[in-house]
Amino acid sequence: MKERHVLFSVLSPRPICLSESQMAETDEHSPTLVLHYLENSRSHRILWLLEELGVPYTLKVYKRTAVGLAPPELHKVHPLGKAPVLTDGPLMLAETAFIVEYLISKYGKEKFRISDESSQAWRDNVFYTHYAEGSVQPPIIRRYVNNKFVNHVPIFLRPVARVLFNKFDVATIAPDLEKHGKLIESHLEVVESKGGWFAGTGEDKPTSADFMMSFTLETFLKVAPEFVGPKTKEYVKRLEARPAYQRATEKAGGYLFLYKD
Ligand SMILES: N[C@@H](CCC(=O)N[C@@H](CS)C(=O)NCC(=O)O)C(=O)O
Structure with missing residues (x-):
């Protein structure tokens, strides 16, 4: 039986499963990273990381409301309406630490990674x-x-x-x-x-x-x-x-x- 990778999606009721070949396809055609960025926020961590990684991505900047909250458009992207949110093809990722780890693990190659887990x-x-x-x-x-x-x-x-x-x-x-x-x-x-x-x-x-x-x-x-x-x-x-x-x-x-x- 083919090995399957379980990927994460907040909006999907069940985890999305992709086979090896689908994974390769996703990577190949990947225009796919979109960063939903709320101005003056934690989103800046991800923008910095994307620039360090040098991967192509689309940036969507959201302005805060008069009281400093996220605007309604961000609530349409993710149920919590918080930033950052990153989409990578069919995947939607929230929580900065998770996004950072995901990006480094998928796009970091040797960059930014520490391989010796006993160190x-x-x-x-x-x-x-x-x-x-x-x-x-x-x-x-x-x-x-x-x-x-x-x-x-x-x-x-x-x-x-x-x-x-x-x-x-x-x-x-x-x-x-x-x-x-x-x-x-x-x-x-x-x-x-x-x-x-x-x-x-x-x-x-x-x-x-x-x-x-x-x-x-x-x-x-x-x-x-x-x-x-x-x-x-x-x-x-x-x-x-x-x-x-x-x-x-x-x-x-x-x-x-x-x-x-
Ligand atoms: N622990 C979450 C926190 C997310 C969060 O609270 N983001 C703030 C930006 S710094 C936000 O979206 N605030 C707008 C709002 O709550 O309406 C993470 O690290 O991503």
Whole structure:
């Protein structure tokens, strides 16, 4: 019996199954990558990765609504209406980390991959790939949303709202962010002599952890620069200086979270 590959589709009630020959066909005729990109968002990780990979893709940029949410058109693309979403032929992929891993595994060849699964580099890469969205992004978003909320409170109530939110921040969000800032800084100190990227492979190559941590650190710097160490700042500058990163920013028509000293 022919081997079958089970592929992922959010919209399909059942997984899509393609045979070997169908897989080859899909690859051959692939015009197929479409990135649904919400402005100033996590989508920037994927745009940067696509530019690094040098694969052809179509970019669809969506503007945020007046209150900063995704527009209704993005809800037509995916049930959650969140970005990024990537389609590759018949496949629809959501969740940044999944998209990053999918792209690197399908299009990365030796680029951006760590083959030795028993190495510390492999473990660090997997850890930071998941840590980005799973652990450090939530307190960053909490502070970002709180700040936004306070600025939308009617002006005469704003001083009170500021005091209340500040109390909450000092008690809960700030200590968390401080711990994350220290962990990241000390890790970047360790990998400094090993290529300087999150996995510390010894080579000058970003891996999935770096694509994931890019938006995370940029937003960290925006909302809590007081907890971001010097090595982390240097790291963000270095990734933003890469030609592929700059092409990504240009194609997106700008990006609000670029790091400014
Ligand atoms: N964990 C998801 C989060 C997706 C997400 O929340 N995306 C934001 C952009 S940064 C979004 O689409 N926000 C618009 C909205 O919620 O309406 C991922 O990593 O893809």
